[in-house]
Amino acid sequence: MRRKILRLLGVLAVFGAAHGAMAQHDNLHRQSSVYEAPKDPEVIAKLDKWKDLKFGMIIHWGVYAVPGMIESWALCSEDWINRDSTVSYHDFKEWYWSLKDEFNPVDFDPDQWADAADAAGMKYLVFTTKHHDGFNMFDTQQTDYKITNGPFKDHPKANVAKYVFEAFRRKDFMIGAYFSKPDWHSQYYWWDKYATADRNNNYDIRKNEWRWNKFKEYTYNQISELMHDYGSVDILWLDGGWVRPLETVNDEVRAWGARIPEWSQDINMPKIAKMARGAQPGILMVDRTVHGPYENYQTPEQSIPEGQLDVPWESCMTLGHAWGYHEHQNYKSVNQVVHTLVEVVAKGGSLLLGVGPSPKGMLPDEDVRRLRGIGEWLDVNGAAIYGTRTVDYYQDDNVYFTQDKQGKKYAIMLIEEGMEIPNTVSWSSEQDVNGKKVTLLEGNQSLRIAKTAGQVVVTIPAKVRNNIKQKDAIVFAFR
Incomplete structure (x- = not known):
């Protein structure tokens, strides 16, 4: 009974926060004029190929699909998050972590997802291998907090990311692996010795160098697994831009309004990038909002720039009101998405449209229907979208x-x-x-x-x- 009450409270409290989260993200991830073009010929070639595709799908799927709530953020203690005040933070976290024992997507069908994306006219995929809550949608060997250690473990497609990537490769999609740099489940990031005040790591790295080095090792090893064990990957899409070297914090970051620690949350991106490109030559690195050599294209979130940008970019936006599954999505119409795609492309960008499969593993019928409608327009008019570039009078x-x-x-x-x-x-x-x-x-x-x-x-x-x-x-x- 207590678990059911906590679930209800969690969903009700965070449903309202979902809209706040969207607004929060709108402000966090706007585009910047700071851009460093890649120099590696293989990266340049892959970036040019990506710029031809114009339309992709981002899939958020994890334990948060079970209650149909906002992904990860309910765990974070920041002013914009609303949780029920009658439930202790400890109890709420325990309830959230325990969702892994209920997440059993017995109808998991990545081919249905790929078919829907293909019917929509999409050309590339970004799949959430791990969000901030630390739950892994692949068979990582670094932690037991993963889809292959729970009620789904004996399913023939339990190693979810592997089968998602394979399904989309069969449709000739470029493959992107979303990976959260922060990991709120890891004791190397959120240490139980201290409270978890906000999105940042919760201990002074300067005084606990060993612990942070273990986190860097953990992160490197997980990304290495994705780069070496899951076939060809074209994009490493790294979220959680507050995990960054302290010297890269600028006014853009300060405008997010989140606390900025006095220490550097540096995870050694040069080492990660060298490993990733050794395993996946030419892979695009998208270290979101950390401008420099590992942000090969920019990713304004839930927004479109006011004018053309002369740097590679992509607007990541949701088909409904939420990134992940929600039983009552407030959907955008086909008309809205087509108009958004046209505007984004005319301004020089690509559109990455977000959907969330159900806790059983299928894309909802309404998602599929709307995606098909977008694809019907592109079947006729795609020549004006795919492979195009900007004109001055746009x-x-x-x-x-x-x-x-x-x-x-x-x-x-x-x-x-x-x-x-x-x-x-x-x-x-x-x-x-x-x-x-x-x-x-x-x-x-x-x-x-x-x-x-x-x-x-x-x-x-x-x-x-x-x-x-x-x-x-x-x-x-x-x-």
Whole structure:
């Protein structure tokens, strides 16, 4: 009975915190103008390939799926986290850690996930091998706190990350391993001798050098397992940007509002990167918010930059309101996601869209349905998205522009949900058209244009408008 009460309290308290968490993350992970381009030719080549893909899936899945609550953060004692005041922090942590004994995803089907991502038109994957709570979704040998040590251990696909990666490789996806640098379950990071005040390690590293060295060894060994034992990996996506050398803390980090310790939480990224690239030549390192040689592309979270960026970047955003599974997700519409993807790509970025499988191991039907809808639009209009690059004049009101590597340009007009397609579309002649025609991608229809008063005007006859099925955005190609 007490466990059921704690579960209810945990879900109710943290449900409200989930929205606060999103707001918190919105502020934590905005883009920066600081960027150091890679010099390794293999990394440069892989980064250019990644820049062609434009659309990926990030999957958050762990013990937090069991009650359908915010991932990890409820364990953290910070002002923005709301837990029920009648339940002690100790009891809450014990309840959270014990979720491992209930996490038994007997319907785990990574092929269903990969099929849904492929149907959506996605081209790369980032899978959460370990979030901040320290629960491992792979068969690490560094701890028993893992999916292969619990009720799921005898399942033929118990080593979850292995089978997720394999399923997406069969769809020719680039493979990314999300890995949390902080580990709140590890005694080398959150030591039981002290209280766990916030997201940072909870002891003075300067006075406990041995313990921190053990944490560095633990982290290195876990990443090494992922790099050596799980096939080809293209992206090492490292979260938890507060785990960083003290000298890299800047005003951007201070604006997060979290406590900054007086000691350095340095885990020796040069050593990790050397090992990772020895095992996976050319792998992209994404040490989020720690600007420098190990942040090969930037990752603004739940936001889109105001304008174009001249550095590689990706907006990571959720399909619903939460990163992980929630029984009552507040979903974005297909129309919203298509519009977001268009804007992100026109500004030079990629969209990494977040979903959360159920505690039984399947993507919810509603996720699958919406992903399919996005893919139906891309099936028709993907030429304006995949493999494109930016143009200087990239937006005119609700029309965005991209171009492919051969110089063909695309005008993408966003249509708000429920609105009719207009009989004319116009944009400034700053984005001019050679000749007198453009091609509507859907149906490969050639349409005449007029140039008047500094405007390019495209007329869409009624019989053409009536045959357009993908009405979230319509795309014209031209030179």
